[in-house]
Amino acid sequence: MWGRKMEKLKRTDRLVVLSTLLAKNPNTLFSLTDLAALTGAAKSTVSEDLTIVKEVLSSFSLGELYSVTGAAGGVLYRPKEHADDINDFLEKLSQKLSDPERMIPGGFIYMIDIIFNPQIISRIGEIFYTKFQHTDPDYIITMETKGIPIAMMTARSFNIPLVIIRNSGRVTEGSSVNINYLSGLTRRIQTMSLPRRALPPNSKVLLIDDFMKGGGTAQGMLNLMKEFNAEVVGTGVMIATRDPREKLVKDYTALLELVSIDEDKKDVIIRPFGAKK
16 A cells, blocks of 8 residues: 555545554654555645544544644654543443452452453553653563563554563573562562663663552563663553552552452452542
């Protein structure tokens, strides 16, 4: 499709093509010249079409169309979420995760079906994008393995690369940086590793993970980023536990909070983070 000039389309067809193309490629800059060639229309006509797309996206809280001026300008789609829509989504997700049948011996919650559900995780990625858009990171960083889908969808929303930290010293991508850290879940000393070529020095990075209890893993990731002289612009987690209240990492953004879990009473309480009791 790229670079292929099409026959002139009707406006309804152009609107479908433009909106679909932009939504499927978040934070990708498209020039009016390319879009005009793609739809077989004049640039002025495409500009009018984009105004319609922008208004519809705004009216239905489906993101925003952003214009970039100048010789290298164009338009790009940003998958920003409206605050009310975020709250509604997180409320429904917290209810789903509060099902007592999700309890696993040891005080854990079964989340695999959530984490690997494309519709849910793509939405979470857009929410993280909305919350961290202002930080303008160069890379998304996560720890294997359950944090990968969340971080990947966040990286897609930003249209930037994802870098995955290994949880052992066995790395096959050349020389690496290894550090030890205290896991907040197991309370054991573990090792995390990242190949030196995986992250350019002085990069701006956003840390994304699935779960935080004591913050040991997140603190380890922060320490590892120092070895690369990387600037950590934010830390986001899908779920953080209420206890312990004092985390090793002070500055983080959680979407949900695990308030309490009682195996004997088969009771789980998960709420949107910051929600009233």
